[in-house]
Amino acid sequence: MRPSDVLRRATGYLERHGVESPRETVEVLMMTVLRTDRAGLYSRYAGLSSAEARVFGRALCQRCAGTPLQHLTGEQPFRRISVRVQPGVFIPRPETEALVGKALDELGDVDDPVVVDVGTGTGAVALAIKDERPGAEVFATDLSPEAVELARANAARLSLQVTVVGGDLLDPLPEELRGWVDLVVSNPPYVTEEELQDLPAEVRAEPRLALVGGIQLYERLADQALRWLRDGGVLAVEIGGSPGADVAKVLEGSYMDVRTLPDLAGRDRIVVARRP
Numbered sequence: 387m388r389p390s391d392v393l394r395r396a397t398g399y400l401e402r403h404g405v406e407s408p409r410e411t412v413e414v415l416m417m418t419v420l421r422t423d424r425a426g427l428y429s430r431y432a433g434l435s436s437a438e439a440r441v442f443g444r445a446l447c448q449r450c451a452g453t454p455l456q457h458l459t460g461e462q463p464f465r466r467i468s469v470r471v472q473p474g475v476f477i478p479r480p481e482t483e484a485l486v487g488k489a490l491d492e493l494g495d496v497d498d499p500v501v502v503d504v505g506t507g508t509g510a511v512a513l514a515i516k517d518e519r520p521g522a523e524v525f526a527t528d529l530s531p532e533a534v535e536l537a538r539a540n541a542a543r544l545s546l547q548v549t550v551v552g553g554d555l556l557d558p559l560p561e562e563l564r565g566w567v568d569l570v571v572s573n574p575p576y577v578t579e580e581e582l583q584d585l586p587a588e589v590r591a592e593p594r595l596a597l598v599g600g601i602q603l604y605e606r607l608a609d610q611a612l613r614w615l616r617d618g619g620v621l622a623v624e625i626g627g628s629p630g631a632d633v634a635k636v637l638e639g640s641y642m643d644v645r646t647l648p649d650l651a652g653r654d655r656i657v658v659a660r661r662p
Contacts, residue, residue: 389416389430392439396446403450411455415445418459464510467517469540471508475533478510482573482624484649486514488656489571489622498523499568502614504555504607505529509537509548511571516546524548527558556610563614570611573624574603604633612640615661622658633657 393412400408417427419442420434434442445458456462456471465483493499498521503512506526516524526548528534534552541548551558556570604623611621621641625633634657637644641659649655 388433389420389427392416392434392442396442399446400450405449411449412446414455414459415449416442419445462508462510465514465518467510467513467544467546469508469510469513470536470543472532472536475530475536476507478508481649481651481655482511483514484647485571485573485622485624485656486511486518488647488658489569489620490515490518492620492622492658493519493522493569496568497521500563500566501525501569501571502527502556502559502563502567504570504572505574506537506550507533507573509540509550511573512537512548512550513540513544513546515571516548517544525559525563526550527553527556529554555607556614559614565614566616567611567614567619568616569620569622570607570615571622572607574607575600601632601636605636608637608640612661617661619661620658621661622656624655625657626655 393409393416396412396416397409400411405411413424413427417423419438420427420430422430448458449455454477456477457473460470460472461468462471462478464478465486469478471477489501493501499519501512501515501519501522501524503509503515503524503526506512506528509526512524512526516522524547526537528537528550529552531552534550537548537550541550607623608621615621621637623633625631625646631654634644634646637657637659640662642662644657644659646654647656647658
């Protein structure tokens with residue numbers, strides 16, 4: 387059976403199981419199995435081997451069962467880079483690319499800025515910033531040992547010099563950075579316990595540590611960032627869910643120039659503020 391016929395049948399299978407973006411999902415899975423790109427996929431006339439068909443069929447079943455697509459492909463594109471992903475570490479979302487863009491805008495023309503990504507997960511935010519601002523000295527923290535290991539592996543694979551350290555929020559940073567940080571950026575866990583049960587199955591499959599937080603976490607992060615940022619340094623955080631609207635109010639108590647910014651879909655997604 388030609389790949390085009392397999393694609394058509396597989397797309398119908400995912401549609402019947404209610405999988406989002408079935409055609410695109412099938413294409414990505416087949417490109418992964420065949421180790422080719424989209425052009426190679428659609429120019430191929432040879433059918434799948436029995437081994438390839440088994441792997442592809444198993445991937446379809448796993449996707450229908452709620453396994454995130456990224457866990458089946460092993461990677462996630464993010465701005466100009468692509469990071470490896472794995473179960474147990476939060477998958478970076480496309481919306482977070484907007485956080486990186488706004489954070490870079492806030493840095494402006496600061497020479498050799500010091501940047502800290504809090505709750506780095508795969509390292510996507512820290513690595514994207516380093517990729518686009520090569521002169522930056524970038525640090526990343528995460529409470530999860532699995533995330534720290536994966537972020538370090540992604541940094542090595544991409545040949546991007548980012549220092550990844552394990553610990554809570556900004557606590558594991560070298561003491562000599564205190565008062566010298568130009569930018570603290572974070573996509574913290576912002577889902578409440580009540581909201582968790584209403585999320586899609588594949589999102590609930592993400593590690594709880596990377597999902598459940600709320601306004602208290604933003605309060606702790608804002609308080610700690612004050613002690614590490616230089617005068618005029620920037621705190622940029624992603625928001626979402628019910629606590630999102632309250633984050634700006636939290637920052638207005640201690641920061642100046644507090645702004646809430648939309649993502650590409652027009653939803654409030656980012657709050658930026660400056661240390662006085």
